[in-house]
Amino acid sequence: MNNRISSNMMYDQSVALMLSKQSKLSHLEQQLATGKKIVTAKDDPVASGTAVGMDRVLAELEQLGKNANTVQNRLGLQENVLAQAGEMLTRVSDLTVQANNPALSVEDRKTVASELKSIKDSLLALANTTDGTGRYLFGGAADASAPFSLSNGVVSYSGDQTQRQVEVAPGTFVKDALPGSEIFMRIRTGDGTVDGRAAGTNTGQAVLTDVSRDASGGWDGSSYTLRFTAADTYEVVDANNAVVGTGTYTSGEDVVFEGLRLRIDGAPAVGDEFTVGTAGARDVFGTIDQLVQTLQMDTSTPAARAAQQNALQASIRDVRQASNTMIDTRAAGGAQLIAIDNAASLREANTVTLKSSLSQMRDLNYAEAIGQYQLEGAALQAAQTIFSQMQSMSLFNMIR
Structure with missing residues (x-):
């Protein structure tokens, strides 16, 4: 049985073939222009979906990096503040030992007390340090306003007890700056466990x-x-x-x-x-206040002098414990900074792996694409030539 092939059918097939080749060439041109193998999701739905997921993970890694930078800045500022506070407490300790010298006159003790008051004011300013973005470093989660305030000579804390945990790598969290209540307010007296008076x-x-x-x-x-x-x-x-x-x-x-x-x-x-x-607990500001009051005690009798020495010895122990608290907090902050560095290495390794996988899925093989482009161009030219020749075929030309 013979199948009839009409001129219209041959014409439609030729046009469809040329349009298909033109569409392929256009797609190859887009690939060559963008350098991407996947121009639209339909090019490879599975790879496209996987790539989108990897893009999301890369964006998360980038955000984790920003988190790490923020908390690293805050921990670095905490380190600086605590270093300065430690130096001030060392000075307080030196002044306390100096004040315990029986040879000091009343005026000498007044001078020491005046310096101690100045140190207290400086410590208060350090306790209200901001992180450069308007947030207070030692306010916990309530860091929009100054956590420490002075009223009638007494320092109070209005922040909260929250110590944020910030994710800096997948599954890795570091602790933010310690609330000021744990650094400046709740300091154990004596040796931190036992105390005497x-x-x-x-x-x-x-x-x-x-x-x-x-x-x-x-x-x-x-x-x-x-x-x-x-x-x-x-x-x-x-x-x-x-x-x-x-x-x-x-x-x-x-x-x-x-x-x-x-x-x-x-x-x-x-x-x-x-x-x-x-041992009880006392804020470092109260310890300095008590020390100032001790220096103002009457020492006109041996018993009164002994009472002052007992108070000074207690202050020496309390100041030493406050200094130890600063040191311990700095050590804890240093451990968090090390964790941030380790997290950065993990994020970098994950980013390199993901970008390598994305490159394999998305990036174009130029040699292969150029070869394919030339092949499709030749096929289009052949189709156009055949179509042109087909248009000239007619029985009337044979009759003439």
């Missing part, structure tokens, strides 16, 4: 120079009072006033009881007491 009613000249836990252990956190029953003997009572120990006192030697160790110098009076127990 002389009773305000003492009439002797004994001074508590050190208090700590004994290396042998055994302290259960209870409070005790060491009471002198004579110039060279003492008893230790618990919170219920029950006697738990007695001993002989020698000036400058340690007194050890119930896992605690006290060192007392000087001559006590009968009935003088020293309490020891769990």
Whole structure:
């Protein structure tokens, strides 16, 4: 059976073929102009979808990098502030030791007190440091306004206790600057665990120079009072006033009881007491205020002088603990900065891998595309030639 081939059908097929070749050439021209293998999603739907997902991951990595830069800036500022605060507290400690010199006159102590007040003001300014974007460094999450304020000589904290955690790499979080309440306000007294104080009613000249836990252990956190029953003997009572120990006192030697160790110098009076127990908490500004008040104490009698020395020794311990808090915070911030550096390496490695995969999916092989372009151009020319020849074919030409 013979199939009839009409002129219209041949014409339509030729036109469709030329249009197809032209469309292919146009697509190849777009690929060559853009350098991309995938011009539209229909070129490779699977690869196109995968590439979009990778683009999203790259955008997330870029945002994580911005997060890391922000928190790195804040942690760097925290390091600078704490370094300055540490230097100020070192000066406070030096002034405290200087003030403990019996040779100092009343005017000398006033000068020391004046410098201490100036240091307090400088510490307050540091505590209200901003991060350069208008946010306060030590305000926690409530960092839109100054976290520390001074009212009637007393510093208060109005920030919150939140320490942000910022994602700086996939699954990697670092901690932002510590809230100011943990740096400047909630500082443990004494050695950070145990603290001791002389009773305000003492009439002797004994001074508590050190208090700590004994290396042998055994302290259960209870409070005790060491009471002198004579110039060279003492008893230790618990919170219920029950006697738990007695001993002989020698000036400058340690007194050890119930896992605690006290060192007392000087001559006590009968009935003088020293309490020891769990360390409390005080803000660094209050410590400086208390030190200023101590320097203003009356020292006209030996007992009053001993009371001042006891207060100064307590201040030395408290300032030392505040300095340790600054050091510990700086160390914690340094660990976070190291984590940021490690996160940057991870982000960079992931970015290189993703961009390499995207290049394989999207980037054009120019040699292959140019060859294909030339091949399609030759095919289009052939189709156009055939179409032109087909148009000239006619039986009327044969009749003539």
